[in-house]
Amino acid sequence: MSLARAIETGDLTQLPSRRDEDWHWTDLRGLIREMPAVSPEAFPRPGDDRWEAFADMVVGVTNGRGPTDLDVEAGEARFVVWRFLAASGASAHTSEFWVELGEGAELTLVESYEGFEPDYVRQISVNFSLADGARVERIVVCSDQASGVTVSTADVTLSPGANFAQTVITSGARRQRIETRVVHPGGGASARLDGVYMLADQRHADITTVVTHGGPHGTTDQLTKGVVRDQGRGVFQGRIVVRPGADKTDARMGHHALVLSDRAEVDAKPELEIFADDVACAHGNTVGALDEDALFYAEQRGIPADAARAMLTDAFVGEVVDRIEHEGARAVVRAWVAERLR
């Protein structure tokens, strides 16, 4: 049962609904009354050219059509930008992709989700497989239309000694889910799963992660921050499972949100399921308003209220952006964030 199945079959009963616990806050069944026609072939559109300064390769997938595999051989290091374009309105598409890294391979991957016409429905699924000692820094930037309904899922399989670092940045959509599942073997492997959601108007974003630690000596570090205004709705679901025997697991999860209007909403469900004894796990979750004392302090120094709010929110989410390792990518993301806080 998934959006992808519903798009493929046209069977709306395949859509996840509020009765499914994992989809309670991102109901698709109640939203989609009729599945739009399959998206036609279309020409790609120009996008954010700031990435091109760093990329070895820009891959375009338009309405679900494009290259489906990305292999990085052992010892290779690459920077790839993968653009997923929804280029036709009132249509639906779904596709699946595979990213494979050989031993010690390194990949910086920007996945840019872009919408150009209203009312599209889309699911993109990406499967990652990392061999021993491989490293991925994945930056997911979602620039969807306000009327888009989108799901993107990533299934990540790590080998011992592999490192998977991810930062999801989104301004939401009509309904949007960004889900990451990590099969974590321990053995010195590490995962960083960060996120930023900045939602205005009636936009919705759901950042869901599931990390399953199956072996000892693994680390997971998560920091997600959200800023929600107007009637926006942010959802964060983070689950970390530590299986029996996955001793010496070190897992931390933080989710912090600013709610900037009375009608904005944030729903958070951090879950730690620990079945091993010798582990270090911690989570923190806060949802609150902008610090009025800090706001007045900035205004007293001469900074107008709107600019002070933007400065403080930018600093709030900046803590997540600063964790992006690739310097050039970090600068582009920082600018992307600043443009959406103005």
Added chain:
Amino acid sequence: MLSIKNLSAAIDGKTILDGLSLELPAGEVHAIMGPNGAGKSTLGYVLTGRDGYEVTAGEVLLNGEDLLALTPNQRAAKGVFLSFQYPIEIPGVPALTFLRTALNAQKKARGEDEVGAPAFLKLIREQSAALKIDFEMLRRALNVGFSGGEKKRMEILQMAVLAPKLAILDETDSGLDIDALRIVAEGVNAMRAPDRSMLVITHYQRLLDYIRPDRVHVLAGGRIVATGGPELAHELEREGYDKYAAVAA
């Protein structure tokens, strides 16, 4: 410079300032002393326009202009500066960034040219050296993890860079040891100027040994109940505020 006439203000309907009048001429330094709960900090917040402080009567003029009609940042651009009793931490915003943003926002509001990075750095290097502030500290998030003394020196640095017309110093001596107090007081004294006035709010006379006021006012029960020269501060130190509490009631 500053003219406060019959000012009353309330928080959540509770009257804190109750008919306060005060004249602060240009170039003078006046001390406001008073017992805890007299309304000293409230006066600072009302003059700077903090939310939640409702002015119920009276007027405040800065060089003849109605201060109470302006937003907090507009007042700052007119030259009103408050040194906070408890400076606020601003996570994620380096002190340098904060201060340059503030300075240029004020300049923009006044129709002046903004200060470029080189000129700003030169200005701040000079001022921070005078206040014995490690320049590296200015690259850190403002006030986050700073000691009490460091925060107070940062307040004075901001005052020096923003060069206000009216500086309100709220309990600037609290939490300072004697060396830090001397550095802060020297910083304040260096800023005394014919076109700048200062309102020094303090509970204790100690600070006034370092920052010599032209006049001392006693604030009790939400209004000024006595005014005198510097000797009044010494009298308060000896005799306490008891007799003024009776006057106010």
